[in-house]
Amino acid sequence: MQALAHYPDGHADGVDLSPYALERAAEAATERGLADRLTLHERDARSYVPDGDYDLVLCVGSTHAFGGFGGTLDLAGRHVNPDGVLMVGEGFWQVPPTPEALAALGAKPDDHTDLAGLVAAAERAGWTPVYAHVSDSAEWDDYEWSWVGSLTEWALDNPGHPDSAGTLTAAREHRDQWLRGYRNTLGFVTFVLRRI
Structure with missing residues (x-):
């Protein structure tokens, strides 16, 4: 665009x-x-x-x-x-x-x-x-925080949704893989x- x-x-x-x-x-x-x-x-x-x-x-x-x-x-x-x-x-x-x-x-x-x-x-x-x-590293960090953050915010904003808990878990797992791994x-x- x-x-x-x-x-x-x-x-x-x-x-x-x-x-x-x-x-x-x-x-x-x-x-x-x-x-x-x-x-x-x-x-x-x-x-x-x-x-x-x-x-x-x-x-x-x-x-x-x-x-x-x-x-x-x-x-x-x-x-x-x-x-x-x-x-x-x-x-x-x-x-x-x-x-x-x-x-x-x-x-x-x-x-x-x-x-x-x-x-x-x-x-x-x-x-x-x-x-x-x-x-x-700042651009990469912005990308990762945005990716993880958007999933986390969606999960927190939709606590009753059947996918909420799984989405929050996926965001946390990805965040940890990034911060502790690559x-x-x-x-x-x-x-x-x-x-x-």
Whole structure:
């Protein structure tokens, strides 16, 4: 929606499996006056076939939808115009992962690489970064507190809901996994990529 707001002649497609996420996106687009330029699709992103290619394809924090970073470069990247941009946000090891970090994430050491490894993987796939933003610890903390906090607030505001107790438990478990596990170990970078 930020891209649509910056480019008043632009049109966008959003793809997600979650009807709730799509509903929220539709509401936000309406509130921002962008609904007439946004088409939402409830389907698996891996099998999404657009009517044409895009000047910009975004996949930030959702590479799992394509099977990881390499799959995103391949599958999402196929929809980018030859001179277009692929923007991908991905996790990486800021430091070698501790056993606590691996346990908290349910991960293996080779599930992520370091930042240089991500750049090398992009270039092997025919893409090169023209810009990158590495989220600092304050941004990462804001993200995690917002994620945990929104679940916690919902649970506290809806004590009689059958999902309330489970939601509160999930928020606490995630918070503890982050704080006692992968905080300052797992980093996040958003690349602006172009074809080599």
